């Protein structure tokens with residue numbers, strides 16, 4: 001389409017956008033049960049829209065936003081058992097994971113490097129490795145879908161520079177034995193990164209609520225950095241990822257001095273230059289507004305529905321769950337039916353689910369209500385009856 005010469009008024013454009021975007025899924029419908037995102041908190045949305053001009057890439061122009069970002073990182077640090085933490089609000093988990101591996105590679109000061117990740121690692125590690133010229137070695141999982149530490153040990157060679165553990169795997173929300181990875185990392189002097197993109201805003205609050213939560217954060221001594229995404233369970237608007245380093249000197253390993261900017265000489269330690277100050281402000285706002293208590297309530301509600309769903313699924317003949325949920329993710333599987341067929345039928349009924357090779361991922365995000373879980377269970381029963389013929 002050619003760009004038109006004469007501009008169109010707001011009313012016309014709004015009408016066109018509303019009509020054209022109607023076909024998209026919406027979180028409010030409750031039908032999105034396979035995504036790790038949700039409706040941003042209304043106050044975060046409001047502040048985001050209000051401060052769209054703020055650019056953290058030229059921090060000299062916006063020192064007050066820079067201070068808010070630092071404060072946000074301190075809040076994230078305390079949630080992750082380390083008030084000394086430092087880092088940035090970035091575009092998402094992918095950028096955070098890239099920054100972690102970039103830091104590990106710079107610290108290693110060598111070429112031909114390898115990074116060992118669990119077989120369950122998010123594809124952002126493959127992207128990061130491709131970008132950084134690293135070789136990714138995938139370690140096997142045990143029968144609970146956690147990384148098998150023996151397999152990590154066997155994979156370690158003199159070329160290994162870093163290990164990755166996951167606190168909330170993409171497929172099933174499983175937490176790796178980070179304490180054991182830490183022992184290995186400390187013994188072999190390797191960088192240890194934890195990808196808690198999803199779990200970072202879940203596990204600390206589940207722990208507060210009395211759920212059994214394995215150690216995954218800076219309380220584990222070998223952990224150098226953690227990815228934690230406010231635009232997932234943090235209820236912040238997209239884009240908002242978090243890279244949290246154990247200390248300020250790790251944060252500065254990947255850092256460029258930019259001398260010519262309009263705000264004066266500045267440092268950039270993220271992949272992108274110009275970057276949203278509004279994102280950092282929105283994260284600051286929602287964390288301040290909800291407090292630990294607010295997140296506890298949200299996470300508690302999601303987990304309650306998750307447990308209910310995981311208990312009800314096996315009551316439908318032919319269906320089961322891949323593993324007991326650690327967080328608000330359920331893996332729906334079947335030994336009787338092809339999960340692709342079940343997924344197809346769910347999609348026909350307008351459920352937006354996520355399909356993995358051996359299971360369907362259902363993520364109970366805050367926009368999913370009890371009635372949606374009940375409707376989903378009813379549809380699953382109907383689908384099973386239909387597939388039985």
Ligand code: 0PR
Nearest residue numbers: 035036037092093094122124169170195197198
């Ligand atoms: N690490 C983990 C453990 C993840 O699950 C993800 C994304 C990332 C890193 C990368 O995060 P960004 O997507 O912010 O860069 N996990 C989700 C997934 O692949 C992303 C997602 C979210 C996909 C919402 C779809 C969707 O509707 O499932």
